[in-house]
Amino acid sequence: MIKRLVLGEAGIGVALVVLAGFFVLAAPNFATEQNLRNIMTQITLNTVLAVGMTFVILVGGIDLSVGSSMALCAVVSGTMMAGSSSPATLIGAILVSVLVGGVVGWLNGFISEQWRVPSFIVTLAMLNIARGAAERYTDAATIYNLPAALNDFGTLTLIGIPAVFWVAVLLAGAGWFVLSRTVFGRLIYATGNNEEAVRLSGHKTSRIKIAAFVIAGFTVGIAAILYMARLNIASPILGQGYELNAIAAVVIGGASLMGGRGSMVGTFLGACLLGVLTNGLLLMGVSDFERQIITGLVILVAVVLDAYRLRLARKLAVTQPAQPAAPNPVAS
Amino acid sequence: MMRVTGLVKRFPGVVALDGVDLDIRAGEIHALVGENGAGKSTLVKALAGIHPPDGGSMTLDGRPYKPGSAADGLAAGISVVHQELALLPYLTVAENLFLRALPRKAGVVDRRRLRTDAAALLAEIGLDVAPDTPVERLGIAQMQLVEIAKAISTEARLLIMDEPTATLTSRESGRLFGILRGLRERGVAIVYISHHLQEVLELADRVTVLRNGRSVVSRPMAGVTAPDLVRAMVGRDLAQEYPPLPERAAGEEMLKVTGLRVSGFDGPLSFSVRAGEVVGFAGLVGAGRTEAMRAIFGADTALAGTIELHGRKVRVRHPKDAVRHGISLLTEDRKSQGLVLDLPISANVTLAKLRGALLSFKRERALAQQYGSRLHLRSAGVSQHVRTLSGGNQQKVVLAKWLNAGSDVLIVDEPTRGIDVGAKYEIHELLLGLAAEGKALLVVSSDLPELMGICDRILVFSRGKIAGEVARADFDAEHILTLAYSGYLKNGEKP
Numbered sequence: 001m002i003k004r005l006v007l008g009e010a011g012i013g014v015a016l017v018v019l020a021g022f023f024v025l026a027a028p029n030f031a032t033e034q035n036l037r038n039i040m041t042q043i044t045l046n047t048v049l050a051v052g053m054t055f056v057i058l059v060g061g062i063d064l065s066v067g068s069s070m071a072l073c074a075v076v077s078g079t080m081m082a083g084s085s086s087p088a089t090l091i092g093a094i095l096v097s098v099l100v101g102g103v104v105g106w107l108n109g110f111i112s113e114q115w116r117v118p119s120f121i122v123t124l125a126m127l128n129i130a131r132g133a134a135e136r137y138t139d140a141a142t143i144y145n146l147p148a149a150l151n152d153f154g155t156l157t158l159i160g161i162p163a164v165f166w167v168a169v170l171l172a173g174a175g176w177f178v179l180s181r182t183v184f185g186r187l188i189y190a191t192g193n194n195e196e197a198v199r200l201s202g203h204k205t206s207r208i209k210i211a212a213f214v215i216a217g218f219t220v221g222i223a224a225i226l227y228m229a230r231l232n233i234a235s236p237i238l239g240q241g242y243e244l245n246a247i248a249a250v251v252i253g254g255a256s257l258m259g260g261r262g263s264m265v266g267t268f269l270g271a272c273l274l275g276v277l278t279n280g281l282l283l284m285g286v287s288d289f290e291r292q293i294i295t296g297l298v299i300l301v302a303v304v305l306d307a308y309r310l311r312l313a314r315k316l317a318v319t320q321p322a323q324p325a326a327p328n329p330v331a332s
Numbered sequence: 333m334m335r336v337t338g339l340v341k342r343f344p345g346v347v348a349l350d351g352v353d354l355d356i357r358a359g360e361i362h363a364l365v366g367e368n369g370a371g372k373s374t375l376v377k378a379l380a381g382i383h384p385p386d387g388g389s390m391t392l393d394g395r396p397y398k399p400g401s402a403a404d405g406l407a408a409g410i411s412v413v414h415q416e417l418a419l420l421p422y423l424t425v426a427e428n429l430f431l432r433a434l435p436r437k438a439g440v441v442d443r444r445r446l447r448t449d450a451a452a453l454l455a456e457i458g459l460d461v462a463p464d465t466p467v468e469r470l471g472i473a474q475m476q477l478v479e480i481a482k483a484i485s486t487e488a489r490l491l492i493m494d495e496p497t498a499t500l501t502s503r504e505s506g507r508l509f510g511i512l513r514g515l516r517e518r519g520v521a522i523v524y525i526s527h528h529l530q531e532v533l534e535l536a537d538r539v540t541v542l543r544n545g546r547s548v549v550s551r552p553m554a555g556v557t558a559p560d561l562v563r564a565m566v567g568r569d570l571a572q573e574y575p576p577l578p579e580r581a582a583g584e585e586m587l588k589v590t591g592l593r594v595s596g597f598d599g600p601l602s603f604s605v606r607a608g609e610v611v612g613f614a615g616l617v618g619a620g621r622t623e624a625m626r627a628i629f630g631a632d633t634a635l636a637g638t639i640e641l642h643g644r645k646v647r648v649r650h651p652k653d654a655v656r657h658g659i660s661l662l663t664e665d666r667k668s669q670g671l672v673l674d675l676p677i678s679a680n681v682t683l684a685k686l687r688g689a690l691l692s693f694k695r696e697r698a699l700a701q702q703y704g705s706r707l708h709l710r711s712a713g714v715s716q717h718v719r720t721l722s723g724g725n726q727q728k729v730v731l732a733k734w735l736n737a738g739s740d741v742l743i744v745d746e747p748t749r750g751i752d753v754g755a756k757y758e759i760h761e762l763l764l765g766l767a768a769e770g771k772a773l774l775v776v777s778s779d780l781p782e783l784m785g786i787c788d789r790i791l792v793f794s795r796g797k798i799a800g801e802v803a804r805a806d807f808d809a810e811h812i813l814t815l816a817y818s819g820y821l822k823n824g825e826k827p
């Protein structure tokens with residue numbers, strides 16, 4: 001099992017090592033302890049969002065609303081705890097953030113299941129709604145006076161590793177466990193592969209799919225808190241474009257947008273790869289524009305390589321490790 | 333015309349073809365038989381250019397034939413009806429039929445010609461659906477007929493059919509045989525794969541038997557009997573075709589359906605099944621048997637009707653309700669409704685009975701192994717993905733899934749579709765064993781001899797109504813067929 005898991009994500013793992021090796025040689029100050037910590041902090045948010053996004057993509061959906069929804073979570077919980085130093089308020093605000101995220105996720109899932117609308121459309125609408133709601137909530141103002149305890153957590157390190165990154169790692173670990181060890185995880189994969197067969201085996205596939213969106217919503221709520229912990233502000237315009245980075249991490253990690261194929265380990269490595277790339281290029285002094293081009297190219301190369309690997313595997317009919325392959329239209 | 337020598341094809345963990353010799357001549361119907369997993373479909377895919385072989389050679393008209401893709405096969409005049417259907421569900425029947433060469437007028441698709449051409453083809457094959465029907469609305473037998481019509485329309489020199497009649501009733505099969513004989517007259521070579529040996533005896537000029545990826549016999553049909561074929565395929569004799577019915581006392585009434593009506597069919601349907609009873613459902617393709625069973629299971633919504641289990645009324649609005657109440661439905665279409673193709677065998681076997689929060693891989697594997705050996709599943713291990721199993725072995729996995737669910741009422745729609753003769757006997761034995769344990773079995777099958785072989789009584793559907801009921805003592809194929817046709821004749825139409 002372990003061997004198969006590793007084999008499955010071997011490609012992206014190798015890519016990550018090669019890339020890091022390249023930056024060690026080419027980018028000044030890349031291989032310093034401080035920079036490693038920087039990278040970890042920088043990839044935290046994307047990792048957390050990508051964990052939830054993995055569930056959604058595995059059931060064949062997509063969530064474009066995470067960036068906006070994160071802003072909504074932040075302003076609602078930020079308003080609640082601003083100026084307060086009571087731990088109870090802080091904990092309450094964290095729960096509210098997760099709850100708001102969960103509700104938005106539930107709406108996404110419920111609407112697309114109830115009326116059979118592709119989640120692409122539903123979450124595109126939600127992207128606008130949540131952003132508008134966030135701006136309306138604070139009258140477009142930014143919240144500054146967040147609790148000091150939150151900020152302390154944002155700068156805390158444990159065994160030399162940023163606490164916020166620990167949260168991301170824990171979430172990814174929990175996601176891995178759910179996906180690969182639980183009945184619910186099995187049903188997520190199965191539903192993404194052949195929803196009708198799962199329904200006819202006596203499972204409510206709608207519930208499974210809605211649950212995936214709710215999980216994504218929870219991770220959005222957590223990401224909002226981590227954002228505030230790090231930057232010490234909550235703004236209704238935060239998180240723009242975050243959805244695309246999360247999707248990129250999941251896809252680089254080997255997931256199929258058709259659903260049914262992907263893994264948490266892949267997603268985690270995908271997020272790391274994107275983070276290392278951004279950081280390394282920055283240190284090399286590559287301009288913003290060029291960085292964007294290179295990041296885009298890396299995404300392209302990753303998915304093309306993955307498709308190629310899949311075709312090869314299919315040809316040899318190697319039973320795909322870790323988890324499933326994309327649906328094949330050819331008669332078998 | 334086509335000569336195959338020493339063909340070898342390996343997959344990781346399996347040698348699918350291990351030296352196959354085959355000689356196909358123009359104007360002959362060449363039957364290909366063998367057990368599940370013997371390599372028939374793999375051979376077909378090698379001929380069609382889908383799987384390039386690892387060894388051996390093929391020649392076409394004496395020249396080397398090395399197709400690199402399915403397109404090469406088509407260009408060489410080879411047309412295939414694959415075992416698993418591959419129609420485009422959202423396109424219409426007509427579009428699917430002529431997808432390769434849509435009729436055009438001034439650069440755009442000539443809709444009118446498309447429709448008339450399609451209608452003519454459908455009439456020839458005897459499929460009574462409008463050319464504009466989207467394929468997803470068809471039953472599996474109707475889809476099968478569309479695939480056949482599509483292959484026939486290409487005017488191929490070599491026509492290969494991989495179990496075309498697995499879901500067809502004798503009416504459609506009969507018509508297909510007529511068409512195949514006509515094509516033979518015109519010099520077309522036909523390779524015909526089937527587990528129905530009767531068909532092979534009736535139709536073929538020559539036969540090749542595959543066993544474990546090797547061609548063990550290749551000879552003219554003259555003088556060959558069914559037991560000969562079985563012996564060549566399985567390597568031993570089969571005592572009889574159907575197992576003896578077990579002794580059972582008539583149990584309580586287990587399932588009672590009253591006034592069931594499903595959309596698109598006349599109905600209403602009422603019948604009941606006792607514990608320990610095996611009830612067969614006969615009828616022509618499209619008679620509404622599958623639709624009725626799906627409604628009972630909650631897969632589709634019934635318009636009206638009640639279902640009682642053990643004398644208590646139950647509401648089944650979703651398959652989940654059905655499974656909870658102890659009703660199982662093995663669907664006719666394994667690929668799109670029965671299996672999660674990209675998950676391993678073990679995950680498919682447990683799919684209908686996943687309880688609790690955590691998976692137990694050990695128990696799951698043990699279960700899958702146990703069913704695997706009971707059903708003679710041929711695989712490289714229980715973690716092999718179902719997609720890469722042979723058709724008959726995939727069917728065994730679906731069967732294992734529902735056996736594992738352990739329901740009181742087991743509805744099976746085409747349970748032995750694509751299953752070889754040896755395994756068929758064992759599956760029948762298994763089903764009868766369940767009946768002996770006191771379960772209620774509802775068997776839908778297009779194979780009338782199968783129904784007559786294992787059922788206590790048969791309900792005959794005709795045009796969405798129950799046209800009659802026949803008890804085992806009165807089983808008579810002709811009588812049952814007459815009943816099956818009756819609903820269509822009353823309206824003054826020819827079947």
Ligand SMILES: Nc1ncnc2c1ncn2[C@@H]1O[C@H](COP(=O)(O)OP(=O)(O)OP(=O)(O)O)[C@@H](O)[C@H]1O
Pocket residue numbers: 316317318343344346347348366367368369370371372373374375415710711720721722723724725750752
């Ligand atoms: N793509 C593949 N990858 C791995 N194994 C395969 C693949 N395709 C076929 N096999 C294996 O090759 C063997 C032969 O399969 P094939 O489909 O040719 O059998 P068949 O004679 O058509 O059986 P059936 O009567 O059940 O349709 C089987 O053991 C099957 O599991």
Ligand SMILES: [Mg+2]
Pocket residue numbers: 372373374415494722723724
């Ligand atoms: Mg086959």
